[in-house]
Amino acid sequence: MSLGDKIGSKADELGGKAKEAAGRATGDEELTGEGQADQAKAGVKKAAENVKDAAGKVKDALRNE
Template sequence: MSAGEKAKAKTEQAQGKAQEALGRATGDDRMEAQGQATKGKGDAREAKEKTKDAFKH
């Protein structure tokens, strides 16, 4: 997995978790949903990179 893409995936996951927690704490359903979406985007990016690595070796 390229270092840049890995870092981007981890950043998206962390931002999503934080946004989701903030939304849950404040009762803001929209912010919570946006956090889940951002976290999911990071998870998908990480899965894509892992799949690419699996076929390299």
Template sequence: MSFVDKAKNKVEETLGKGKVAAGEATDDKDLKRDGQADQGKANVKQAGEHVKDAVRKP
């Protein structure tokens, strides 16, 4: 299940990057901010997955 969660987090991060790029291209500060927030959430979730992996390894 951890692989699926990591993949979902990566997709969320990539979508956030897309929002940031679109916000920069259109000078839409709200869209850029939303993309940055999405990236931040994905990074926090990914860090949690890394912690889980570290705990699972003997």
């Protein structure tokens, strides 16, 4: 996973948390839900990036045998 991907995922997560907090503070359920959805998307992206990293490590390990 590239540094840009990591930064992008973290930005999405933090943006989602900010939306959720703003929604809760203002009583805007739609904004709260959007924030939670953004956080969920960031989590999925992070998980996919972790799988990609793990696959790369396995590939490297197999080459070194």
